[in-house]
Amino acid sequence: MLLKRMKRQGCGLKVFEIFRIALRGLLTNKLRSLLTMLGVIIGVGSVITLVSIGEGVRASVSEQIQGLGSNIILVTPGKGTVGINSSSMGGALSRLTYDDALAVERKAGTVSSVAPVIESSATVEYREDRKFTLITGTTESYNVVRNAPVAAGGFITRGDIRSMRAVAVVGDTVRKNLFPGANPLGKTIKINNKNYKVIGVMERKGPTLTIDNDDRVFIPITVAEQIFDTKQVNMMFVRSINPESVSDAVSDTKRIISGRHGKRDFTVSEQEDILDTFQGIMGTLTGMLGGIAGVSLVVGGIGIMNIMLVTVTERTREIGIRKAVGAKRREILAQFLLESVFISALGGIIGIGAGFAGARALVNIIPKLPTVVSPWSVVVAFLFALLVGLFFGIYPARKAAGLNPIEALRYE
Amino acid sequence: MVVHIEGMDKIYGRGDSKVSALKKINLDIYQGEIMAIMGPSGSGKSTLMNIIGFLDRPTFGIYEFDGRRVDKLNDNKLAELRNRHIGFVFQNFNLLPRLSALANVELPMIYAGVSARKRLRVAKELLEVVGLKERLKHKPNELSGGQKQRVAIARALVNHPSILLADEPTGNLDSKSGAEIINLFDTLNSIGVTVVLVTHDREVAMKTDRIIYLRDGKIVSDTKIRNLPENYPGYALKTNETAGMRIEGL
Numbered sequence: 216m217l218l219k220r221m222k223r224q225g226c227g228l229k230v231f232e233i234f235r236i237a238l239r240g241l242l243t244n245k246l247r248s249l250l251t252m253l254g255v256i257i258g259v260g261s262v263i264t265l266v267s268i269g270e271g272v273r274a275s276v277s278e279q280i281q282g283l284g285s286n287i288i289l290v291t292p293g294k295g296t297v298g299i300n301s302s303s304m305g306g307a308l309s310r311l312t313y314d315d316a317l318a319v320e321r322k323a324g325t326v327s328s329v330a331p332v333i334e335s336s337a338t339v340e341y342r343e344d345r346k347f348t349l350i351t352g353t354t355e356s357y358n359v360v361r362n363a364p365v366a367a368g369g370f371i372t373r374g375d376i377r378s379m380r381a382v383a384v385v386g387d388t389v390r391k392n393l394f395p396g397a398n399p400l401g402k403t404i405k406i407n408n409k410n411y412k413v414i415g416v417m418e419r420k421g422p423t424l425t426i427d428n429d430d431r432v433f434i435p436i437t438v439a440e441q442i443f444d445t446k447q448v449n450m451m452f453v454r455s456i457n458p459e460s461v462s463d464a465v466s467d468t469k470r471i472i473s474g475r476h477g478k479r480d481f482t483v484s485e486q487e488d489i490l491d492t493f494q495g496i497m498g499t500l501t502g503m504l505g506g507i508a509g510v511s512l513v514v515g516g517i518g519i520m521n522i523m524l525v526t527v528t529e530r531t532r533e534i535g536i537r538k539a540v541g542a543k544r545r546e547i548l549a550q551f552l553l554e555s556v557f558i559s560a561l562g563g564i565i566g567i568g569a570g571f572a573g574a575r576a577l578v579n580i581i582p583k584l585p586t587v588v589s590p591w592s593v594v595v596a597f598l599f600a601l602l603v604g605l606f607f608g609i610y611p612a613r614k615a616a617g618l619n620p621i622e623a624l625r626y627e
Numbered sequence: 628m629v630v631h632i633e634g635m636d637k638i639y640g641r642g643d644s645k646v647s648a649l650k651k652i653n654l655d656i657y658q659g660e661i662m663a664i665m666g667p668s669g670s671g672k673s674t675l676m677n678i679i680g681f682l683d684r685p686t687f688g689i690y691e692f693d694g695r696r697v698d699k700l701n702d703n704k705l706a707e708l709r710n711r712h713i714g715f716v717f718q719n720f721n722l723l724p725r726l727s728a729l730a731n732v733e734l735p736m737i738y739a740g741v742s743a744r745k746r747l748r749v750a751k752e753l754l755e756v757v758g759l760k761e762r763l764k765h766k767p768n769e770l771s772g773g774q775k776q777r778v779a780i781a782r783a784l785v786n787h788p789s790i791l792l793a794d795e796p797t798g799n800l801d802s803k804s805g806a807e808i809i810n811l812f813d814t815l816n817s818i819g820v821t822v823v824l825v826t827h828d829r830e831v832a833m834k835t836d837r838i839i840y841l842r843d844g845k846i847v848s849d850t851k852i853r854n855l856p857e858n859y860p861g862y863a864l865k866t867n868e869t870a871g872m873r874i875e876g877l
Contacts, residue, residue: 232737243725536721539682540735540782541710543703620682624721 233546237553240526248558251522254515255562255603256569259596261508263570264577266592269501271585273494280490284362286461288453288468289489290319291482311448311481313436315472316354319453323467325460328356331451333439339432340405341393348389349431350406352439358417360454368400368415376435384415387429406432407442422583461485505592509599515562516603523555523611534615535623544616551612552605559604563597570596628694629789629821630656630679635688635698637674637844648674650844652688656790656823661816663824663832666841672825673794675841679823680713680792681705693789710738714783718795720775722767722782728754729763732782739786753781757811773804780811784820791815791822797831809834 241248283289292311316331333352338345357363358370365384375382383404390399399413411434420428440446455464465483473479484492527534534547570593574586637649649671656662656679664672677683678690681697684705690698697708715721722731732750741749754763757777767775776796783791793812797805809831816822824835832838833852840848 229737229740236737239725532721533723536723537734537738538706539680539709539715539721541706541738541786543706543738545703546738621677624717 229546230549233549234553237550237557240530240550240554241557244526247522251518252558252562252565254518255512255559255600256515256566258508258512258515258603259563259566259600260569260573261511262505262596262599263567263588263592264573264586265504265508266501266596267570267574267586267588268577268584269497269504270587270589270592273497273501274587275585276493276497277490280486280493282362283452283486283489284454285486286455286458286464287360287486288455288461288465289484289486290451290453290468290472291484292447292450292480294480294482310476311451311472312446313354313440313448315475316448316451318475319451319468319471320356322471323464325455325464325467327454327456328360329451329453330354330357330360331436331448332357333436333443333445333447334449335439335443337407337442339389339393340408341399341402344393346389346392348386350439350443351431351433352436352443353433354436356454357433357452360452363420364418365415366418367398368413370415371433371435376437379435379437379441381409381411381438382414382435383411384417384433385413386417386431386433387419388427389430389432390416404432406434409442505595512596512599512603515600516559516607519555519558519604520607520611522558523551523608524614526554527551527611527615530615531618531623531626534618535620535626538618538620539624547618548612548616551615552608555608555611556601556604559600559608562604563600566600567593567597628655629658629692630654631689631691631694632679632685633689633691635678635685635690637671637678637683638686648844649678649685652844652846654839654846654849656821658789658821659816659819660837661812661822661824661835662837662839663826663835664839664841665826665829665832670841671844672841674844676792676794676823676825679790680715681708706738710735711786712789714780714786714788714791716776716779716783716791716793716796718798720767720772720779720799722775722778724767727764727766728759728770728778728781731767731778732785734782735786749785750781753784754778756784757781771804772800773807776800776804776808777811780808780815784815789821791820792825793822794825795827796824797826797828805831 290311311331313331316329319326320329330353335350336347337350339348339350340346351357353371354376355371355373358365366387368384370384371382374380383406385393385399385404393399393404394402399416402413403410404413405411417429417431417433422428453464453468455461462485465485469479469483472481537547571588574588577584577586632652632654635649635652635654636647639646639648652675654675664675666672674683678685681700682705684700685698688698689696692708692712697705700708709715723734726734729747729750732753733746736746736749751763754760754777757780759774759777759781762770762774762778765774767778770778780791780796791812796812797808800808805828812822812824813834822835824831826832836851836853838848838850838852839846840850
């Protein structure tokens with residue numbers, strides 16, 4: 216019905232004309248319009264940039280987690296959040312031991328191998344050079360389970376573990392730092408002032424965000440137990456015989472370790488759980504970043520309202536004239552509402568460009584911080600900007616439309 | 628009869644601050660008339676003009692326009708009536724400063740939903756009629772007072788109004804251009820435009836057919852200066868297709 220009425224009044228034509236009038240209103244004060252737009256530009260730009268950081272981190276870490284392989288199960292000491300809890304972060308609640316790992320490997324038919332890990336930082340020396348790095352005490356299963364082959368030499372063997380041999384396998388970064396241009400195989404390095412013979416060099420893995428995965432030295436787990444004076448395992452990687460048997464392997468692992476401990480004081484998580492948990496955390500974080508940036512968009516909206524109120528006051532006489540020649544309430548309303556929506560829409564479009572530029576600039580400034588501009592953040596930020604323009608435009612536009620024409624014509 | 632007003636009051640404010648701007652006004656305005664409303668300031672001239680021109684509503688009483696009751700219409704309907712039936716000319720011109728003469732004249736047609744092409748044609752024709760053929764693209768601040776008022780008159784005529792309402796149209800003009808504007812009203816009236824002038828100027832008023840004198844919100848006299856011929860040609864503006872046809876013979 217409304218449509219019919221609009222048609223009868225030649226409304227399609229009028230809508231177009233009011234569009235033009237609103238646009239002209241915007242262009243008469245270009246600097247002011249631009250400054251008002253700036254709030255929206257910064258708002259939309261920062262939403263897109265900040266969300267791109269969150270999305271980038273999420274994508275990059277998710278890829279690493281998926282790199283674990285779909286048939287990998289992670290066992291961590293203590294009951295807590297999947298994958299991340301106080302013990303795995305270096306706490307001391309652990310009752311998870313190398314023996315638990317051996318038991319799982321031996322008894323669970325669905326498990327092909329288990330790699331327990333004891334990690335701690337220590338100083339590594341070779342002649343004059345020294346370096347603070349991560350020492351990983353593990354078993355021969357590690358390079359199979361974690362899919363981490365050696366580039367030269369060999370990995371830790373069962374014999375090394377049994378005999379507690381002082382041998383070490385160095386990561387790519389350690390090799391570069393301590394043996395620049397030289398072959399480290401057969402050389403002797405010092406870890407906490409104790410001599411170790413280098414028997415292998417790991418293949419380069421590349422960094423995860425700011426964590427250098429190649430800045431490590433591997434030693435037999437039994438040696439690690441001794442030098443770090445602990446039986447606690449930080450975590451163990453369990454590999455099921457095939458991807459289909461992951462859930463069976465999970466229940467077998469739970470049963471076996473529970474049987475040994477008498478209670479469930481550990482956490483078993485599949486790669487998928489870790490991924491879910493991580494993505495959940497990142498989702499919240501990204502949402503938070505976006506929300507904070509969204510606040511600036513609301514502030515931009517208040518700026519629009521402010522300027523539109525000034526504009527309405529300045530143009531009181533114009534409004535009076537338009538009303539005197541027959542402009543209806545809703546035509547005045549539309550004119551000013553469109554003006555504020557134009558500001559926010561144009562600001563939104565420029566802001567999208569600013570967001571892409573910001574995301575790119577961040578990668579240049581901080582090379583290890585990946586950014587991924589997600590399409591949904593662009594759409595949401597733009598629509599939110601439009602909504603802000605509409606919302607904060609309503610009050611000034613209503614004020615304009617409600618002016619008494621007689622008083623408006625008298626306004627100086 | 629274009630306008631029929633009967634027992635009309637206009638009261639501003641409430642309670643103690645109540646002010647009666649118009650009291651028991653009875654007034655008929657005929658098709659093709661040119662009349663003047665006079666009276667001291669504060670006598671209610673402008674209020675009466677605003678009500679006749681649908682910028683305001685009477686508090687009590689009857690207002691019939693073209694035989695239709697209009698005293699209780701809503702804002703939208705009044706805007707529509709202003710657009711279709713009223714042409715306003717103001718003392719201070721009230722042109723939009725950023726728009727050219729042409730665009731100013733087009734303005735009422737935009738709200739009437741007239742196509743761009745027709746708007747341009749009609750606006751050009753009317754500016755030619757008021758003698759501003761050479762000033763189409765000029766902005767108001769590039770025009771003299773008399774020229775501005777001509778633009779305003781062209782704008783007022785653009786939708787073929789039933790009445791041209793002019794509030795002190797010569798108030799801001801020197802006597803020469805004032806006289807020219809009055810002559811223009813006279814010419815327009817001679818081709819059938821109904822004109823109502825609010826004025827202080829006795830000389831201007833004496834050129835019309837009829838003078839209404841207001842004091843303290845009441846009509847104290849209603850004098851015919853010239854007798855309207857019987858069966859006044861009446862020239863119903865709205866029956867003519869375009870402004871161009873209407874102004875033939877100017």
